[in-house]
Amino acid sequence: MSKTILITGASSGFGALSARALARAGHTVYAAMRATTGRNAPHVAEAAGYAKELGVDLRTVELDVLSQESVNAAVATVLAETGAIDVVVHNAGHMVLGPAEAFTPEELAAVYDTNVLGSQRLNRAVLPHMRERRQGLLLWIGSSSTRGGTPPYLAPYFAAKAAADALAVSYAAELARFDIETTIVIPGAFTSGTNHFANAGHPAEQTVLAAYEERYGALMEQVGERLAALQPPGADVSLVADAVVQVVDTPHGTRPFRVHVDPLDDGSAEVSEVADRIRARFLTRIGLADLLGPHSAT
8 A cells, every 4th residue: 555655864875765666666755855956956856857757756855854843844745745644764864984082072962963853853743643643654764883783983873873773662662552663674884875974974173083093094994895895795775775665565563673684794683683572571571562563552
């Protein structure tokens, strides 16, 4: 059954690929991005051209996750045009590179703002609608770094993704009795096919970088080369989009809580399995097992 889907950060990377794959699967997809009449105007044109060429329902909408006003306006636009939002895909994110010490607290807060608070702004805009309808799916694009391999020089990004994962876990329980479902899709380290590294930020303050360069010179280049060497054949970022489509198309109430897309197998799936089992056991022990899955409250 066709669904109306709003996906953030959909100008490129996982977001653009997922938006196109969902549209090809027959859904009405709003690829949300900021600066639709500015620097992202070419991406808007590309999406329109793609929709026309394939005859799919792929649309774009202005949405800046850093602005509650922008998020509210985007949700209002989608609801005005379609009457419903069935699925929200929390995909927008920003990566920064450099030794953790080099980043100011304000720079860390900015990463957190995009990767965590952005999803909170969208939830506050869309969940009243989903709760009223007693249905919906929140699909979070996570990161295997939350519980798996964590190469250095990515601390602010990793910390923010871990925070977003914790937020998603709490939301899952708190929305279960509204019959709103949660799935976390967890990509591993893909060394090509996204703009994460190309568009990554760097610390503005240079005072401590020399000390780290002396001990860790060319570290990120080494990490990138070694990750690329470990990538198995067929490890394409389109696998993430395929997983998103599969989750959306799975019948309500039977979707997996986590889906790992990690060709490198950095251990995240193994650790998550333990953590989720303990979560389920604890909620059961305190008489709240019904919060482990969506259902209609009676």
